[in-house]
Amino acid sequence: MRFAQFTAGIRKALEGFSTVSQEWDSDLDPFAEAMHIPGQQDYYLTHAWVNIAIGILMRNIGRTEFVISRDGTKIGNGPVYSLFNQPNRILNRYDLWKETGAWWFLEGEAFWYFGQQYAGGFPEELYILNPRRMSMRVEEGSVTRWFYTTDTDVVPILPDEIVHFREWNPWNPWRGVSPLVSLRYELDQDSWANKSNSDLLKHNAIPQGILKTDQLIREEEADLIEARWERKYGKNAKNRKIAVIGKGTDFKPLTFSPDVLKLFDLKRWNLYTILAKYGIPPRVANIQDAKANLSGTDTENQHAAFWKYTLIPILKNFEMITEAQFFRRFGLSERGKFDLSSIPELQKSEDEQSKRDIEEMAAGLKTINDVLAERGKPLKSWGDTWYRPRTVVPVNGVPGSDTEKQS
Secondary structure (H helix, E strand, O other): OOHHHHHHHHHHHHHOOOEEEEEEEEOHHOOOOOOOOHHHHHHHHHHHHHHHHHHHHHHHHOOOEEEEEOEEEOOOHHHHHHHHOOOOOOOHHHHHHHHHHHHHHOEEEEEEOOOOOOOOOOOOEEEEOOHHHHHEEOOOOEEEEEEOOOOOOOEEOOOHHHHEEOOOOOOOOOOOHHHHHHHHHHHHHHHHHHHHHHHHOOOOOOEEEEEEOOOOOOOHHHHHHHHHHHHHHOOOOOOOOOOOOOOOEEEEEEOOOOOHHHHHHHHHHHHHHHHHHHHOOOOHOOOOOOOOOOOHHHHHHHHHHHHHHHHHHHHHHHHHHHHHHOOOOOOEEEEEEEEEOOOHHHHHHHHHHHHHHHHHOOOOOOOOOHHHHHHHOOOOOEEEEEEOOOOOOOOOOOOOOOOOOOO
């Protein structure tokens, strides 16, 4: 239902464009198939750990506030703030970054389209486009036109009408590449392992055990014994009773075969490979490894590392892309930046950094403006003042009249 609303919104935004089905030629995009794998969007729907991994990433990106500021001061009104707060009648600010992140992790790229509603040369709406529906025309080494395929039309879009978030692609300098491309064999193996396990359970392919006897019996007798045993002691028996077997008869229960256990090992290996590809520590995905340190400290460290080494670099990349392709493109004085100060997983490291900053200022190693500059905060007019440590006394016991300006 939501996708239908989104498609309707795109069609409304594209009113006034003429259909160019006759002009568009897929051969103009020679790399169109090289960066995707067949059915990769289905992996998000059918492969549990791909769904879980992308879900973890996009939800955490979505909950990070994108702050609009002017001259270093946060603002809460104006056309730029309103656009990012409510990009269109369907998306809110959380959905904007969550879905941008989802496409990034699924396809290796994401597209924003400005629509057709402008006020004073500034867009009033933003739409997220499906990268799988995007193709391009390249002329003299540059993209001269994008094409968005709807259910009925192929719509031309100028390069200046989109923001293109793109992961580096060794095959194509103009398009991103899906992280799932390098996971193709692991995902296929996992699908095969799931199917094999499902078939074993569905068809009860592993017998509960073997009933042996030292007597020579005919096939009809074996079938009769098997039927009686299953009726009294099988998994479908209403009341499991104590098994009584005759002289010379022995029952040997069967466990999983080594081949089945290998499937479990393969699935575990593929799970860790998927998480490693997306930079997600096991504890962040609620994976409890029996050999791992189960302390709360280890859990906190893994969550902090997830933000520090996975999410923050991606968020910084998103900031630079919006800076170049949005704020500078429209000549805006506003700027956008993700606010990490409210992320609980980072509070411990932030507190430790603040403690170190205070110690270094007290030791005369930093000024307040040095600290503010490192954190990307506005500088203070008085922030270049240096402080001499009170506990430091010259070896001759006489404080000097040191009025040297330290800078």
